[in-house]
Amino acid sequence: MWRNITSNFLTAMIVILVAVAGVVAWAKREYVSEGPLSQAICLRVDQGDSFVKVSDDLKAKGAISSGYIFRTGADYTEKDGKLKFGSYLIEPGSTMEDIVDQITRGGPSSCGSELIYRIGVNTQTLALRELDPATGIYEELAKYDPVADPEPDGFKELVDEKNITNHRVILAEGATSWHIVQALKSYDFLSGDVKEVPAEGSLAPQSYVVTKGEDRNALIAQMQTAQSEILNTAWANRAEGLPYKTPEEALTMASIVEKETGVTAERPEVASVFINRIEKGMRLQTDPTVIYGVTNGKGSLGRGLRQSELRANSPYNTYVIAGLPPTPIANPGKAAIEAALNPDSTDYLYFVADGTGGHAFASTLAEHNANVAKWRAIEAQRAKEAGGN
Incomplete structure (x- = not known):
């Protein structure tokens, strides 16, 4: 009799262990399998929130199938105490494992x-x-x-x-x-x-x-x-033969390029004009440097430059001084810095606005004067149309 009782008990224990193992295996699959979320949601985690509250929010939003498995998985991977506040974009199909990793890793909020x-x-x-x-x-x-x-x-x-x-x-x-x-x-x-x-x-x-x-x-x-x-990255990858002794000089050139054009595609061309002028011993003759010398970078000039300012003996007056001014004249962006250190290869020495927001480039003074005449005609026509209104 005892033998039968023992045999039955062992059989029952084996059945229970197999069932528990099956449940554990199922829970693990649930934790790492694609979640039920069909549309992205924002999950907000406030300071002081617990995994219980977060799991309840996720369950209510249809992002997870089980709050218990979600919390158990976080506990098993020792992430239950690492919850980071923020607002998170939970993508469709995110697994519980992915979400736990996302809300415990933290970083800039990606939603809200x-x-x-x-x-x-x-x-x-x-x-x-x-x-x-x-x-x-x-x-x-x-x-x-x-x-x-x-x-x-x-x-x-x-x-x-x-x-x-x-x-x-x-x-x-x-x-x-x-x-x-x-x-x-x-x-x-x-x-x-x-x-x-x-x-x-x-x-x-x-x-x-x-x-x-x-x-x-x-x-x-x-x-x-x-x-x-x-x-530093742009300087390390700069073209050969540029007329800069230091990265700071390149930064100054980049700031001039930045102020001369807002068209990203033009920046390498504009940089080539100024580099060509330096290499030929010509003055840069760029208005933004003169304006900076007048304002010291404090606010807008709010008017055109005066002839006296264009003739003034200022370290920023590139109509008077040779080469670059002593410092940058603004904070240039990455594109302008890269243009200054990897300019286009051109023979351009001049440029002027072309009426489209960009510029017309020229290699000779005669070509430039023709471009200037076109720009003056555009200005005159615009002024006439404005007056007619």
């Missing part, structure tokens, strides 16, 4: 609403936008110039309602360091006092995700590091 602080060449813009997770496209909800315009009605309430995920600062190519610092000082979500304006040209025009309360000096240091990396 953003306040965009755009620092232009002479202006600023504050915009609120929100990502549509289904399309992956941001929808602009509101925008205004915080310096020139009053805050739109309901803007603050809309910002509060959207529970902002990111603050993003975007620098436009060609803004001066003084203008950038003035803008950063006006942003009350930042902290810290900037005592000195960074060296001209040292700030990389690009997009920066900023934490609320971040120190302005830390953000400026990030911008400087980014620009140094761009310049």
